Amino acid sequence: MKLSKYLINTLKESPKEATIISHKLLLRASMIKQHSSGIYIWLPLGFKVLKNIEKIIRENQEQIGCHELLMPTIQSADLWKKSGRYEDYGKEMLRIQDRHKNELLYGPTNEEVITDFFNDYVNSYKNLPKYLYHIQWKFRDEIRPRFGVMRGREFLMKDAYSFDLTKEDSFLTYKIFFKSYLKTFIDLGLQPIPVKAESGAIGGDLSHEFQILANTGESEIAYDSKLTSDNLLNLSFDEINSLYSASDDLIDKNKKDVVIGRGIEVGHIFYFGTKYSSPLKANVLTQEGKNVEVHMGSYGIGVSRLVGAVIEAYHDEKGITWPFKIAPFKINIIALEELIDNEEIKKLYLSLLKKYKDIIFDDRDISIGKKIKDSELIGIPWTIIAGKNFKEFNKLELVNRSNNQSITLSVSDLEKFDYEKNFY
RNA sequence: CGGGGAGUAGCUCAGGCUGGUAGAGUGUCUGCUUUGGGAGCAGAAAGUCGCAGGUUCGAAUCCUGUCUCCCCGACCA
Numbered sequence: 001m002k003l004s005k006y007l008i009n010t011l012k013e014s015p016k017e018a019t020i021i022s023h024k025l026l027l028r029a030s031m032i033k034q035h036s037s038g039i040y041i042w043l044p045l046g047f048k049v050l051k052n053i054e055k056i057i058r059e060n061q062e063q064i065g066c067h068e069l070l071m072p073t074i075q076s077a078d079l080w081k082k083s084g085r086y087e088d089y090g091k092e093m094l095r096i097q098d099r100h101k102n103e104l105l106y107g108p109t110n111e112e113v114i115t116d117f118f119n120d121y122v123n124s125y126k127n128l129p130k131y132l133y134h135i136q137w138k139f140r141d142e143i144r145p146r147f148g149v150m151r152g153r154e155f156l157m158k159d160a161y162s163f164d165l166t167k168e169d170s171f172l173t174y175k176i177f178f179k180s181y182l183k184t185f186i187d188l189g190l191q192p193i194p195v196k197a198e199s200g201a202i203g204g205d206l207s208h209e210f211q212i213l214a215n216t217g218e219s220e221i222a223y224d225s226k227l228t229s230d231n232l233l234n235l236s237f238d239e240i241n242s243l244y245s246a247s248d249d250l251i252d253k254n255k256k257d258v259v260i261g262r263g264i265e266v267g268h269i270f271y272f273g274t275k276y277s278s279p280l281k282a283n284v285l286t287q288e289g290k291n292v293e294v295h296m297g298s299y300g301i302g303v304s305r306l307v308g309a310v311i312e313a314y315h316d317e318k319g320i321t322w323p324f325k326i327a328p329f330k331i332n333i334i335a336l337e338e339l340i341d342n343e344e345i346k347k348l349y350l351s352l353l354k355k356y357k358d359i360i361f362d363d364r365d366i367s368i369g370k371k372i373k374d375s376e377l378i379g380i381p382w383t384i385i386a387g388k389n390f391k392e393f394n395k396l397e398l399v400n401r402s403n404n405q406s407i408t409l410s411v412s413d414l415e416k417f418d419y420e421k422n423f424y
Numbered sequence: 425c426g427g428g429g430a431g432u433a434g435c436u437c438a439g440g441c442u443g444g445u446a447g448a449g450u451g452u453c454u455g456c457u458u459u460g461g462g463a464g465c466a467g468a469a470a471g472u473c474g475c476a477g478g479u480u481c482g483a484a485u486c487c488u489g490u491c492u493c494c495c496c497g498a499c500c501a
Binding site: 016 | 430436437450460463492494
């Protein structure tokens with residue numbers, strides 16, 4: 001990608017609407033632009049990050065046999081009246097009328113839609129369990145949106161729904177999702193802490209939220225240090241679930257040997273049994289020919305919130321320090337003006353482009369200093385600089401954004417270098 | 425919803441008390457000079473001063489209303 005062709009407009013000063021670091025950096029790096037309170041335009045650079053996060057989430061969902069569909073943003077109020085939530089949800093739900101005066105709403109979540117749909121398509125125990133998810137924009141008319149994309153009114157969420165024959169099966173499913181969530185967040189480069197949770201408006205009797213550790217996190221969390229060990233994924237659900245963790249007011253102050261940190265909630269999972277299958281009549285026939293209500297769970301990840309959360313965990317005084325997989329571009333090539341048309345550098349760019357796809361060549365007609373600043377602000381993992389050393393010795397400088405260390409390499413070294421493995 | 429603050433150029437802000445028709449930095453554009461850390465010089469474009477009404481010969485400024493945004497609290501992926 002030649003940067004001169006891209007939409008990028010970095011800011012030296014952060015707009016005053018922003019108070020927390022991720023919000024400031026997202027605005028300064030021209031990744032988002034506020035449209036109105038809690039509603040954002042995702043600019044090309046930010047949208048790429050969002051897509052990269054989606055990709056990792058998708059891979060993990062598919063791994064546990066959870067399949068993607070896409071449900072509407074605008075939903076009919078009828079279903080919500082049946083489940084009883086049309087009244088319960090309160091002012092957070094954005095209610096709309098169409099020209100026929102039918103009541104609609106912009107979906108804050110999708111239990112009703114998917115349960116209703118499921119009932120039409122699945123009628124036998126033979127088809128259970130079923131796991132389905134979608135990644136779709138939601139709207140919750142928060143009293144006070146804040147912190148940029150961390151708490152918007154419109155936000156992108158991955159929500160999965162599970163359908164099982166029995167409570168026992170549904171618990172097994174829950175455990176599968178639980179572990180898949182830990183892996184998802186670890187794949188994203190984050191340190192997840194599962195915390196037993198109140199299940200809130202969605203309801204049910206088994207629930208965990210997933211906090212990720214970040215110094216600037218909104219809630220205080222206390223947890224057993226084993227939760228951050230490298231072999232966390234090798235432990236069973238019961239082993240992990242027996243380890244202590246709590247957030248905010250629920251922290252037991254007398255508890256010893258716990259680590260205190262700060263966290264950002266990025267995921268929430270629930271088992272809620274027949275709360276929706278009962279009113280919306282999602283039944284299947286058992287082996288004995290009996291009609292029974294299915295047991296359900298739902299599993300959410302705040303995708304757009306994660307963009308902010310990752311920055312809270314990955315930044316320094318110069319800007320964002322994206323993990324490799326999430327970074328909008330992986331390598332940025334910067335050359336002195338007189339070297340911009342150099343054949344060898346062009347060849348390097350093309351060969352890296354072939355291998356990594358998301359590569360920038362900063363061909364803008366601006367000073368090299370600003371190019372470096374922009375690269376640091378945006379958080380490109382690797383910056384390759386062709387300067388004096390190239391003219392004299394045919395060497396380029398390779399700078400690692402995570403630790404700001406640089407090494408001097410030749411073009412052929414740079415072509416062979418493993419940028420993903422060597423990051424961090 | 426309660427409490428606090430703010431709306432003036434893309435962004436950061438001055439001006440407002442004491443009314444006379446809009447300014448700086450930065451960004452943008454043009455030209456020249458530059459090129460290893462957000463370059464220099466010269467020139468230019470850019471604002472119905474959030475909106476509506478009122479007072480006045482005259483309103484960014486005073487008055488009234490209204491909208492929007494931000495911060496603190498209760499609620500949430």
